[in-house]
Amino acid sequence: MAIQRKHTMYHSTIIDADPDTVWAVVRDALQVVSIVSGDAAKDVHWAEDGAPERVPSLYNFTLVFSDGLVQQEVAGRNEVERTQTYRSIEPTMGVDRYLATIHVQPITNDPNRSFFDWTRELTIADDAEAEVVETIIAMMAGQTDSVRDFFAQQ
Numbered sequence: 001m002a003i004q005r006k007h008t009m010y011h012s013t014i015i016d017a018d019p020d021t022v023w024a025v026v027r028d029a030l031q032v033v034s035i036v037s038g039d040a041a042k043d044v045h046w047a048e049d050g051a052p053e054r055v056p057s058l059y060n061f062t063l064v065f066s067d068g069l070v071q072q073e074v075a076g077r078n079e080v081e082r083t084q085t086y087r088s089i090e091p092t093m094g095v096d097r098y099l100a101t102i103h104v105q106p107i108t109n110d111p112n113r114s115f116f117d118w119t120r121e122l123t124i125a126d127d128a129e130a131e132v133v134e135t136i137i138a139m140m141a142g143q144t145d146s147v148r149d150f151f152a153q154q
Helices: 019-026 029-040 130-141 143-152
Strands: 006-015 041-047 057-063 068-078 083-088 095-106 114-124
Touching (some): 006 130, 006 143, 019 095, 019 114, 019 143, 029 041, 029 143, 114 130, 130 143
Antiparallel strands (some): 006 114, 041 057, 068 083, 083 095, 095 114
16 A cells, blocks of 8 residues: 655644643643653653744654654744744654644633644655554644643643
């Protein structure tokens, strides 16, 4: 079976926390990695003087299931609209290119809840292993729910 080379994914959820509370957490890429990956990621850290307040800012982590190093960058942030864009720096585990944006929006009639959406674009390498690609895509599909569940526990 041939691997689809380009994937665009969109996931959204309602979070039981106000937008400022959600944004204070998810604007920090390392917190997002920890929330959505849990034990599946290790050695999550800022690289080359990266920091939550610096854009652009590099960060790295290793996926436990494959021991693959993931190098990404917070490429853009809009504090007013509560959006943040991430991109891959180096190809890893069959993914040549990765670009993602998270967005936290208020719910007009319920200020104590937020609408959270996550858009991602993946370009898969020609020599990618089908099982690895399927694992990554399946993992990403559940990550929005992980963010929702994190705030439900607060």
